[in-house]
Amino acid sequence: MRQLDKFRIYYNHTIHPELMRMERKRIRLLRLLILSGLLLLGVVLFEFYVNILLFTLVLAIPIVFYLLFLSYRIRKFLQTFKPNVMKLVLNFLQEEPNIGQLKYEPERSIPQKTFFESKLFACKPIIFEGEDFISGRVGEMDFDLCELTVEEEATVGTGLQNVFKGIFLHAIFPEETYGQVACWPRHLKHFFLRSIKEFTWLDAYNMDDEILYEPFREMFVTYASMNTHVAGILSEPMQESIVDYCHATGKELYFSFLGKHIFLAVTEPRDMMEPYIWRSNLSFELIRSFLEDVSLLLAIVEDFDKTH
Structure with missing residues (x-):
């Protein structure tokens, strides 16, 4: 089923x-x-x-x-x-066979240092707020995730501009692995030129030619360090799942694989399962949306765990 x-x-x-x-x-x-x-x-x-x-x-x-x-x-x-x-x-x-005990801490969040270690977002945040911290284990990999809101000063005009709002996950592979890969949505590439530039300073290059699954190549720009086997890290079934999810939900997905560290971020415009006061909260779709976001992130971690 x-x-x-x-x-x-x-x-x-x-x-x-x-x-x-x-x-x-x-x-x-x-x-x-x-x-x-x-x-x-x-x-x-x-x-x-x-x-x-x-x-x-x-x-x-x-x-x-x-x-x-x-x-x-x-x-x-x-x-x-x-x-x-x-x-x-x-x-x-937790009923899934490969997922270990999950722990929920509503007031805790992933630290800012971990957010920047992902190499996905180069910014100087004025606002960095997190909540709904979930920790657990997928296969042999420990992971943490939480809801994050990150804003910095607007480059044009006054006020603040959104850097990221959604679910951010960090997982650690138990053994050291080789290579670094980072992917950003292609249509948002101009917003992440600073992030891409900083990543290329780490001896990384555009690796779009190594992505054989065309829908994924059209949706994401892929950068990786020299001699990294991109297809070995980003399996084709993983690529298909990511593309299907993005098409179905309209959400943006960012991810990087840096040695034994995995960083995944999926945008979510509203707070996770934040209840209403003035209207009913009897909504299957509200709960389903959160489940699908977390399930996709854990599925990517699980795929990496199985193929490595």
């Missing part, structure tokens, strides 16, 4: 009941917020009608405390939803 079919059954029997439980909490919270909004509006109108400064100042104190209470209730819901659902998704992934 295909993974998605298995996951749909798992979702119906395990995840959906938890989403229903959280949905009841969301509805209770929503009712509280609406009722509180009407109550506060009534208080404000009454204050305008009375127009007594001392009365307004006295009422301001309980209003502030009540707003803090509402903020606490919202924060508690948001902080409870994702860990509960995330752990159920990870339990499903």
Whole structure:
């Protein structure tokens, strides 16, 4: 049975009941917020009608405390939803025979040093924020992944520009391997000229001619160090899986294989499984999208583990 079919059954029997439980909490919270909004509006109108400064100042104190209470209730819901659902998704992934125990730490992230060691993003970040750290093992390889948001000063105009927002993975092969390969989306090559230039300073060259799978060659630019057997690192089944995923999701994928280190990054415009307050979170697609992102990254790591 295909993974998605298995996951749909798992979702119906395990995840959906938890989403229903959280949905009841969301509805209770929503009712509280609406009722509180009407109550506060009534208080404000009454204050305008009375127009007594001392009365307004006295009422301001309980209003502030009540707003803090509402903020606490919202924060508690948001902080409870994702860990509960995330752990159920990870339990499903752990059923795969080659995936070891997965650990989830919502407040932790991959360090900035590791991000730059990938050689994929040459930037000077003003904002580097991460959360939803997942660690585990695929075959013989230990890995960490998390959600990252990286922004730097805009090159044109003022403000900040996005460098990367999505899921970033780092895996380590247990034995030293030879060669360095890095790939960027071809249509975004002009945005990564600085990254490519820094990579070529490490004695790397364009290796597009060694990519025999044409759809992959059309989608990505490939650079590698001299005497690196690119096809031995990027197997054709791996290339096909990457191309199919990018076509199906419209997301961008960046990856590098540097000795025994693997770095993978997939863009995700919104936070992973971030719950809504004002509308329902009963969405199979929301959970499926996260599963597919993580499954692809782990499949690339697994393929590398098997072929090396």
